[in-house]
Each structure stands twice: as C-alpha cells, then as structure tokens.
Amino acid sequence: MRSTAPLRIEDRGTHVLASLDRPEKRNAIDQELVDALHALCADLEEEPRTLVLRGEGGDFAAGADIAQLRDRRAADARAGINTHAFLRVRALPMPVIAVLDGFALGGGAELAYAADVRIGTRSLRIGNPETGLGIIAAAGATWRLPELVGEPLAAEMLLTGRVLDGAEAFAAGLVTQLHDDGAAALVAAAGMADRIARLDPAALQASKRALRAPRSEHPQVDLAEQAILFESPEKTRRMTEFLERKQQSR
Template identity: 60%
Template structure:
C-alpha cells in the first residue's frame, strides 16, 4: 500500500507511504491518489497530506521516469493527478517535513496551504535531469512566489529552506516535527468551523478564470443566500451582538 488514508467526518489524512524511497511518486501512488480524490469528491472534506519517514516526497520515481517516452509525457500522468488535487472541493493542506522536490514540490504547490518543519526543503531540480517541471511548477510556482524567485528555482536549481519558503509565503507556517500533524489539524479545525458550502464556493470562485468574474461570484452568492445555514449563522451573529450591547 503506497497511500494510507485516515478518514473522519469533516477531514481526511493522506499519508504517502513509500519511506524507503522518500515517498517518490510512482504509478501505484498516482493510482491511489486518484482513488482517494474520488472519495472526497463524492463526500467533500478537508484533506491533510503528509509523508511517512524522512521526507514529504523527494520527487517522481526516477527509475520509472527514465523509461517514460513521448506518449507517457502526453498522458500527463502526474500533471493530471496534481490538477485533480488542486480542484478538490474543500481546502487541502500539505504537511512538509524534509524534502519536497520535483514532483513532490509540485504536489505541495497543488495544495491550498503548506505547513513545514525547519528541515523542509522545497525545489525543482528537473532541468538537472534533462526534463522540465511539467506537473504544474512551470506555471503555478510563479503565481505562488513571483516570477523572479520562480525562475531561480526552476532554471538555476535553487532549493528553498523552510525559513526562506515561509518568508515568501510558500509555507503558511513552520513548526517543529512533533507538532506538524497537530498544526495541520488546527488549521483544518478553523476551516471546518466555517460554513462548508460557503467554503467550497469560495474556493471555486477564487480559482475561476478571470473572465468569469463577477458573474460566478454573483451566482455563488445567490446559491448561498437561499441556504438555511446562512440564515442560521447570521441570526446567531445578530443575537451575539445584541447580547454584547445589552
């Protein structure tokens, strides 16, 4: 089993479980991630994604990657699963301890949040192997950290330390290894405390193409205006304010 799935009512933890190869992403793991995505697409929950052992994910499985040819690249084996993770209905949180390189970094970039430990190292060394970062980094990384730094990572092989990644907001937080999973759950608690449908639609609107605005914003709001949860939460807010002012 290359992926351990731990389910709860409002969240699910995915553990990459190939510690003997630093959780390198192979076809079996990709298949397991597709299956896990299908489950949270059917029953939307927050996803916490972490790696077993001394690394988050030290890239794609190079032994498999070396044998892939043109048609394999055109199938987008890794890019499709990372895009699917990026599009999951509820927020996703990558928990990074140790290396997140190559495909491992691209998996982290696909998530909505990233929390690391002091030993986190994030980068894309693909050009050193004669290929490009073709599973999202070549365009997603600039959106996350800006063009100059993204080019330094992609074209010159710079690997960010945890403090550097935190300084450019690629990591939302840096915590000690013993607190990493708990930090992820604390963030998941904050997300889960909010209205689930409002959270889902906010994420969808956030990632909608620029030309779709403001129409998609208005449609999402129209849906939410008709929900009982909106009325219940607003009524509770007004009652709390009245009590404070009485």
C-alpha cells in the same frame, strides 16, 4: 475512505489524513501512488472532506520515481500521468492542506503546489531540480509556482534548480506557517482543519471555486456564487445566530 498502498488514509473526524507511505524511497511518486491519489480523490469528490496530506519518514516526497521516469517516452509525457493526478487534487471541493517536512522536490513539490495551504518545517527543502535530469517540471510548477512566489523567484528556482529551505519558503510565502518539526506542523494542520470544520461547507466550496476561476471571470463568478449562498437556509441560520449572540452580549 479506503487506504490504498502506498497511501495510508485515516479519518480524523474534522478531516481526512493521507500519508504518503514509501519511506524507503523518501515517498517518491510512482504509478502506484498516482493511482492511490486518484482513488482518494474519487472518494473526496463523492463525499467532500478537508484533506491533509503528509509524508511518512521525515520527508513529504523526494520527487518522482526516477526508475519509472527514465523509461517513460513521449506518449507518457503527453498523457500527463502526474499532471492529471495533481489537477484532481487541486480541484477537490474542500480545502487541501499539505504538511511539508524534509524533501519536497520535483513531483513532490508539484503535489505540494496543488494544495490550497502549505505548512512547513525548518528542515523543509522544496524545489524543482528536474532540468538536472534532462526534463522540465511539467506537472504544475511552471504555472503554479509563479502564482505562489512571483515570477522572478519562480524563474530562478526552475531555471537554476535552486531549492528553498524552510525559512526561505516561509519568507517567500510558499508556506504560510513554519514549525520546528513534522509533529508540530501536523498538529497545526489539524487545528486548521478543526477551524475549517466549523465553517459552512457550501460557502467553503464556493470560495474554492471562485479562487480557482480565471481572473477574467471575476467579479461575475463571485456574484453568481454569492447569489446562490444568499438563498441558503444555512446563511440565514448562521447570521441569525450571530445577531442573537451580539444582542445577548450587550
């Protein structure tokens, strides 16, 4: 894995840790960071690993870089600069865990929505205030946020600019764990990655594909994935070991 400024990448054994590293800008997402996310995704598509995303300096990402955003025009909107990067993060083969501390606003929130699991802190402030800047949340919030928190709360957040604090995000299910600070949340994410590392990668990747499939494709997609796994030597090995442990414990 290669670090590409402003994204610092570390191999932690059970997972890859990627830290958004523009603390002087509260990790605002600019073109350079988008390019770095694409480079990281290319590596993880080639060599699937669990990814933990976090931000340096006490914030996840305070939004898109407004100086760049102000100069973008219709062609830039149609190009989906942030949208395609976040879609690629979402489509990674292995789980993506976002550690959310401080501000996760606008594009930062939409990057967080693209993760499979979100772990938060009490200081978290997450939401989409884009309409106050004369634009919409167009990089995933309008379709991902209703799936995550339900349409009524998503509508309030997107139409009024409401920002949730950590406790509210936890109550809404937007984050599944709430910790006192970023260090504790990062430890929790590492523990989750450690549990994931003990599971069958093929079964994990099949589960992600099934989770991402449209509702209309179920249960066919589940049965097709299961049919492949039922022929897997790893499935036989793991189930045999389970039965042997059960027998020995009697």
